[in-house]
Amino acid sequence: xKRRSATLFLNTNKIITITxxxxxxxxxxxxxxxxxxxxxxxxxxITTLQHPTPDVTTQSYGASAAWFYxxxxxxxxxxxxxxxxxxxxxxxxxxxxxYEHNSILRFLLAHSFSYxxxxxxxxxxxxxxxxxxxxxxxxxxxLHLLACFYTSYLLFTCIGLGIAALPIKFSxxxxxxxxxxxxxxxxxxxxxxxxxxTSHSLILLxxxxxxxxxxxxxxxxxxxxxxxxxxxxxxxxxxGRYFRIQPIWSRY
Amino acid sequence: xxxxxxxxxxxxxxxxxxxxxxALHAKQGESIGILGCNGAxxxxxxxxxxxxKKPTNGTIFNASQRTAYLTQIITPPPLxxxxxxxxxxxxxxxxxxxxxxxxxxxxxxxxxSLSKRYTDISQKKASTCSYGEIRSFFTLTLLxxxxxxxxxxxxxxxxxxxxxxxIWVGIHNACREGACVLVSSHxxxxxxxxxxxxxxxxxxxxxxxxxxxxxxxxxxxxxxxxAFINASL
Numbered sequence: 001x002k003r004r005s006a007t008l009f010l011n012t013n014k015i016i017t018i019t020x021x022x023x024x025x026x027x028x029x030x031x032x033x034x035x036x037x038x039x040x041x042x043x044x045x046i047t048t049l050q051h052p053t054p055d056v057t058t059q060s061y062g063a064s065a066a067w068f069y070x071x072x073x074x075x076x077x078x079x080x081x082x083x084x085x086x087x088x089x090x091x092x093x094x095x096x097x098x099y100e101h102n103s104i105l106r107f108l109l110a111h112s113f114s115y116x117x118x119x120x121x122x123x124x125x126x127x128x129x130x131x132x133x134x135x136x137x138x139x140x141x142x143l144h145l146l147a148c149f150y151t152s153y154l155l156f157t158c159i160g161l162g163i164a165a166l167p168i169k170f171s172x173x174x175x176x177x178x179x180x181x182x183x184x185x186x187x188x189x190x191x192x193x194x195x196x197x198t199s200h201s202l203i204l205l206x207x208x209x210x211x212x213x214x215x216x217x218x219x220x221x222x223x224x225x226x227x228x229x230x231x232x233x234x235x236x237x238x239x240g241r242y243f244r245i246q247p248i249w250s251r252y
Numbered sequence: 253x254x255x256x257x258x259x260x261x262x263x264x265x266x267x268x269x270x271x272x273x274x275a276l277h278a279k280q281g282e283s284i285g286i287l288g289c290n291g292a293x294x295x296x297x298x299x300x301x302x303x304x305k306k307p308t309n310g311t312i313f314n315a316s317q318r319t320a321y322l323t324q325i326i327t328p329p330p331l332x333x334x335x336x337x338x339x340x341x342x343x344x345x346x347x348x349x350x351x352x353x354x355x356x357x358x359x360x361x362x363x364x365s366l367s368k369r370y371t372d373i374s375q376k377k378a379s380t381c382s383y384g385e386i387r388s389f390f391t392l393t394l395l396x397x398x399x400x401x402x403x404x405x406x407x408x409x410x411x412x413x414x415x416x417x418x419i420w421v422g423i424h425n426a427c428r429e430g431a432c433v434l435v436s437s438h439x440x441x442x443x444x445x446x447x448x449x450x451x452x453x454x455x456x457x458x459x460x461x462x463x464x465x466x467x468x469x470x471x472x473x474x475x476x477x478x479a480f481i482n483a484s485l
Contacts, residue, residue: 014343014344021343025329025336088329099302245304247325
């Protein structure tokens with residue numbers, strides 16, 4: 001019993017250490033901070049200042065910020081969470097240090113924790129910067145938005161893990177994620193500017209649109225969260241089970 | 253005590269056999285060299301031992317509690333400092349990750365100059381480190397973990413004499429403390445000078461040698477490199 005407790009404690013300590021290092025690494029990446037955290041805040045502030053709205057209710061803020069929160073969740077899930085997995089594999093780091101069952105488990109858990117913390121921090125930062133344009137801060141509102149945001153983030157991590165499982169090189173993955181983000185934004189933009197009838201079928205396929213429906217209370221939060229959590233945990237399990245160790249460029 | 257033994261080990265893709273019927277053994281405290289030209293199958297052999305690949309035939313008996321494996325090509329996370337990468341590797345691989353103080357104390361015991369060099373590299377960001385610094389840091393970090401079988405795939409390739417020296421100091425001391433180190437290289441001289449025994453992997457087969465003289469005599473050569481070439485033909 002004592003031995004099991006000691007092993008559990010040691011493993012928890014290791015996972016905390018790995019999580020801390022991964023968060024440290026991410027915070028030193030200025031491009032990620034710029035595109036996933038600062039750029040959405042700036043864009044929201046600029047558009048709000050250009051088109052001020054007299055309606056400063058909670059619903060109004062949620063509706064105005066939904067696309068931004070969805071974008072942040074997609075951006076962190078794709079370009080942070082999933083891209084990092086491909087990057088570490090293609091750098092040969094995985095092949096040397098993360099090929100045993102326990103190492104894979106520790107790495108995937110720590111990686112998931114670190115990006116959960118990072119994504120939530122980005123969403124909180126966005127709230128803190130943008131909310132004053134729509135009235136006072138509210139803890140209840142923040143918690144609700146974070147719940148919607150995390151559900152959205154889990155949805156995008158499922159897609160990201162699917163892409164990370166493909167036998168693609170780092171540059172191909174970069175192109176694929178950029179292309180997906182672009183298509184989602186274009187689809188969202190066309191959905192917002194055209195009539196509902198013409199864009200309906202196209203926009204329904206857009207995960208970014210699905211995510212905005214969460215923020216607009218058009219989808220039930222609790223069941224959506226449970227469904228995406230189950231999907232994300234399954235995706236993580238299969239990622240660990242069939243973890244790609246060899247870099248794709250390698251002849252091995 | 254034998255820590256690693258392979259019997260009739262074979263591996264190949266479809267009809268292409270890469271290694272065939274290999275027999276190898278290694279004991280605690282031994283440094284074993286694996287010589288072989290490019291593409292001979294050294295990395296494949298190490299992948300098989302680490303169970304990254306499954307053999308098509310034969311058995312691998314690995315009695316080690318902990319195996320550490322340094323592959324040929326690794327790009328470290330460029331934004332992290334080397335001591336952070338060291339902690340990351342230890343947390344991923346070691347049973348009980350050693351603290352920085354324990355690492356430095358052990359290194360000082362091995363060689364004070366080695367300890368100083370390791371400390372200097374530890375403070376640097378990976379993106380500012382030279383290839384030799386990265387290679388020697390990774391090798392020493394793996395040697396300092398609680399692994400009893402350490403596999404190093406060409407740790408000295410492309411590394412200058414100073415860092416090569418540090419890598420070998422680390423290997424000698426890890427073996428003295430009971431670890432078994434399997435190290436591959438193209439440099440016949442450093443393998444024959446530094447390893448207890450060595451194998452030559454060529455033409456899908458593994459040949460065992462106890463000394464450079466035996467290697468030259470068996471391949472009717474006047475130099476180690478000539479023996480290497482003759483064995484590879």
